[in-house]
Amino acid sequence: MKDDRFCNSNCPFTRAIGTIGNKWKPIIINVLGTRTMRFGQLDAIVPHISRKVLSEQLKELEEDGLLERLAYKELPPRVDYKLSEKGLAFLPILENIKEWNLKYEVATIPKETDYKWSKLPQDGLS
Amino acid sequence: MKDDRFCNSNCPFTRAIGTIGNKWKPIIINVLGTRTMRFGQLDAIVPHISRKVLSEQLKELEEDGLLERLAYKELPPRVDYKLSEKGLAFLPILENIKEWNLKYEVATIPKETDYKWSKLPQDGLS
C-alpha cells in the first residue's frame, strides 16, 4: 500500500490502516503467528501470493516493526521471519476478526474450485 | 477490493479480510460509528475520498451487511447510512487497532502539510 496520505496522517487510526490495511498483511501476520518461518514456507502456505509481492510485503512489515528478519550467512541462503512484540500484539485483533466473521457472516457453501487455490488443506490459515 | 479468491475462500479469516481488508472500509466504518450520516456528510468527513469511490465502498459494505441504507423518497434526495448490528460489532475491533497503534507506533511528528488534507481538525476520525 504505502499511501503517504494515510501513513503521514495526523490521525493515529488512519496511520494504522495505512500500515496494515491491505489484504496481504493480515494474512501474512496470521500465518506467521507465534512461529518462525522461512521465506519459502511463507510462499508455500500463503495462498495465491507471488514471491515478488510476498517479499514486498515482508519488507514493509519489517520497516513498520511488525516482524523481524533473521538472515543467516549460509549458502544456499536461509532467512527466518518472526513477529516482533508489536506484531504479536496484533494477533489477538486478528482473532477477534475471525470470531466476528464467524458470528455474522452469511453462510456460504465453498465451491469445489476453492480447493484448487489452497496450497494446504483449509488454506492452513484458520 | 472484491477479490473473488479472497471472498470465496474456504477460510473464514481470508473471507473476512476479503470484505474489510482495504484502506477505505475501516475508515468509513469508524467515521460512521454509532451515528447515522448522509452521503454528503461522509464525503465531507472521510479524508481524500472521491464521491465515486465512496459510493462504491458504501455499496459493497451494504452488500456485505455491514451497513444499512435508508433512502427517503424526497427531492432533493436524502439517504441515511448507519451501521448494522454486524457493523456495530466491528467497532470494538477498530478501537483495538487504535490502541494497538498508539502503544506500538514509533512516534512521528505530523508535518504542517498534514492539516491541509484534513477536512475537519484531526480528520475527525479519532
Added chain:
DNA sequence: ATTTGTAGTTACCTACTAGTAACCAGAATA
C-alpha cells in the same frame, strides 16, 4: 427563468498493483 441542493452515475484517463518468467550467487550433491 435560473440557480441551488442532493445523491449519486458515467465516461475517460492515469497511476499504481500484481502476475509471470527469467535470472542471480555459490556451495553441496550427483
Added chain:
DNA sequence: TATTCTGGTTACTAGTAGGTAACTACAAAT
C-alpha cells in the same frame, strides 16, 4: 560437469483502483 537448493530481484505486461469532470432528476427558492 550439471543440477539443486534458497531467497530473493528485475524487466515486462496485464489488470485494477482511483481521480476528474460532466451529467442526471426534480422540487424549491430566487
